[in-house]
Amino acid sequence: MPTRPDIEAVAEEVFTALADPSRRGILAALAAGGPATATDLAARLPISRQAIAKHLALLAEAGLVAAEPGERRRVRYRLRSAPMQVAQQFLAALARDWDRQLDALQDHLNAVNAAQPTRKKRNGHE
Numbered sequence: 001m002p003t004r005p006d007i008e009a010v011a012e013e014v015f016t017a018l019a020d021p022s023r024r025g026i027l028a029a030l031a032a033g034g035p036a037t038a039t040d041l042a043a044r045l046p047i048s049r050q051a052i053a054k055h056l057a058l059l060a061e062a063g064l065v066a067a068e069p070g071e072r073r074r075v076r077y078r079l080r081s082a083p084m085q086v087a088q089q090f091l092a093a094l095a096r097d098w099d100r101q102l103d104a105l106q107d108h109l110n111a112v113n114a115a116q117p118t119r120k121k122r123n124g125h126e
Contacts, residue, residue, distance in 0.1 A: 010063070011090035014083050017062040022047055023055045027064065027079065035078040037070060 017023055022045075029044050030036060038056060042049035056077055059065040063083040070076040 007086055007090050007093075010083050010086040013062040014064065014087040017059055017064055020055070022051065023059055026052060026055055026059065030065065030077060030079050035068065035076040037074045037076050039074075041077075 018027075025045055025047070026041055029041055033040075033044065036044075038049050038053045041047075041052045041056075045052065047055075056065060056067075060067060060077070063080055065077045066080050068076045068078060
């Protein structure tokens with residue numbers, strides 16, 4: 001399993017890759033249709049083959065897709081889930097940290113409220 005700095009580096013690459021809607025569309029197309037070439041993806045998406053090739057290079061750099069040799073020197077791209085799982089671990093750890101902080105704040109506010117004297121109503125008014 002990657003160390004904490006490695007997890008953060010992988011998560012950063014994943015989040016950077018996912019920040020672009022075109023790259024998210026490419027990943028969704030690969031998830032729905034399985035491995036595909038840039039030309040196949042261009043036929044399914046409103047993006048040029050050249051733009052798809054550039055996006056695929058960034059997705060490959062982030063580890064989210066892997067290039068495989070195909071028929072007639074065509075390169076097919078398939079999804080890789082490992083970097084996404086690392087990013088999910090990063091988010092889960094971040095959520096746990098926030099949950100601890102929020103629980104501590106809630107405990108503090110409950111203690112403050114419990115320590116305050118209750119006000120009595122006089123003549124129906126506070």
